[in-house]
Amino acid sequence: MTSAGANASPGRIELRDVAVSFPVGLDERLVALDGVDLVVEPGELVALIGPNGSGKSTLLRVIGGLLAPDRGEALLDGRPIAGSDAKVGLVFQEPRLLPWRTTEANVAYPLELAGRPAPEIHGRVADLLRSMRLEAAADQIPSQLSGGMRQRAALARTLALEPAVLLLDEPFSALDELTRERLNLELLELTERTRTTVVLVTHSVQEAIFLADRVVVLSARPGRVAAEILVELPRPRSLGDLDAAVVTETARAIRAHLAEPDTTEAAA
Amino acid sequence: MTVIPAFRHAPTGIPGFLAAALTFGAFVLGWKALVVVGGYPPFILPPPEQVAARFVSAWADGTILPHALRTLFEVALGFGVGAGLALVTGYALARLPLAERLLSPYLVAAQATPILALAPLLALWFGPGLTAKIVICALIVFFPVAIATMVGVRAVDARLLELARSLRATRWQIVTTLEVPAALPAIFGGLRVGVTLAVVGAIVGEWAGADRGLGLLVNLARGALFDIPLMFATLLTIALLGIGLYGLVVLVERALVRPR
Secondary structure: OOOOHHHHOOOEEEEEEEEEEEEEEOEEEEEEEEEEEEEEOOOOOEEOOOOOOOOHHHHHHHOOOOOOOEEEEEEEOOOOOOOOOOEEEOOOOOOOOOOOOOHHHHHHHHHHHHOOOOOHHHHHHHHHHHHHOOOOOOOOHHHOOOOOHHHHHHHHHHHHOOOOOOEOOOOOOOOHHHHHHHHHHHHHHHHHOOOOOOEEEEEOOOHHHHHHEEEOOOOOOOEEEEEEEEEOOOOOOHHHHHHHHHHHHHHHHHHHHHHHHHHHHHHH | OOOOOOOOOOOOOOOOOHHHHHHHHHHHHHHHHHHHHHHHOOOOOOOHHHHEEEEEEEEHHHOHHHHHEEEEEEEHHHHHHHHHHHHHHHHHHHHEEEEEHHHHHHHHHHOOOHHHHHHHHHHHHHHOHHHHHHHHHHHHHHHHHHHHHHHHOOOHHHHHHHHHHOOOOOHHHHHHHHHHHHHHHHHHHHHHHHHHHHHHHHHHHHHOOOOOOHHHHHHHHOOOOHHHHHHHHHHHHHHHHHHHHHHHHHHHHHHHHHOO
8 A cells, every 4th residue: 555545546436235234132133224226426425314223324334344235235446345445534423532642643543553654644644733723732632622623633534544535424413513514614625625535424404415416315224225316506615505595405305305214104 | 630649639738748647647656655555565566666766777787678679579570470461361351252251260269269378389389489479479460450451451442443443453553552552541450459469479478488588577577586576677668568569550650641
């Protein structure tokens, strides 16, 4: 693996008939995903939305190589995903910083694990701290940081290896509305600049529309793709765009599909 | 500051060292009062000033030093061997379910058997030299350190382990960069208990048969020499040795365990 290798790959994700289940109790299995087909093109930002238990996070873990599907194929740039890939970066719902490491050392962590030489780590970490506006917090440990700064540090850590694919699992959901809005703007700016492939799991229809090129709605358990809705909002986007008529229409379309499982259940 | 200090400030705002000096003073006064009121002869309970004088003279004339050095050596080696093996075993207990099922009955049995009962047997097997004491020290240190390590490693946040896997950390990198640093406060809890027990182990080992050591000196002072103040001076030395080693572990802990 070379430092240039990650950027050279386009980062195309292809899922074919992916099914995942978990053992519950002795003989039973809980089917989290059942027959998911999804293609994410290089540089595309796709938001995954769906009710609780629709397997959004599970799907993200399949793409991230942390979970192997029971059935079907998961491909990254045409190759089957087997284990975590250096091209893929994950940001979790919680920051998951090592509590004994400073911000600087936390951001350096993936580079240390990858065995990068110390001078390279130093330079790269300094760049990341600057671009994520974390310089003042460089020597502080996570318990001294605000929630927003912690999650920004987690994002900086994930960006350290320059992933071609960024997987975000409700990354800002634990933060207050204002911080969340600001971090979403930063994320938008970042992805528009780097053209990284992004898969974002979210609970918020607004957030999905604001950030994504395409919103994929998953059905209730077992998760399947219920609908794919294109967001026809031009880029670069700004917070003011959220008032545009197209947003209201798209939101209505997404909500219609989110409600679908309930209506079918009622009919049956 | 989340590292637990050895001496906290007293609730009244009295500095820690002053509080420690006050309690020590009260202890010595109580001792003296007991001797005076009870009218005990020195061969039952010598007064504190006589013990202090004997402590100084026995150190000055070289009566205690060689014995103290031997005991310190036994404790250091026994603690090192016992704690070292316990760290590896504790990790295995935490991460290999089979290891816990197979080993834990023996561990508990070994711990439940009084070391006092084992010491004569070990002295018989290994003779009056160093080996028996090191084995006893290692045995007595093993259990608390192994259990503390097991508990500490098991408590490592599964979400951090998933993070490390997502960053493609190797098994060994997970041990060194995640599991050990995360378990370190718990491990040091075990080491603090272990180091004081190591002193007990060495003394018990010497008691069962030795040519040198503080345990032997206690026996000599009580028996052949019939020098009860020397016996007390030796007991004081043992206590100070324990405090010193405990303090050393706390210092290492402070250097290694970062606030979190």
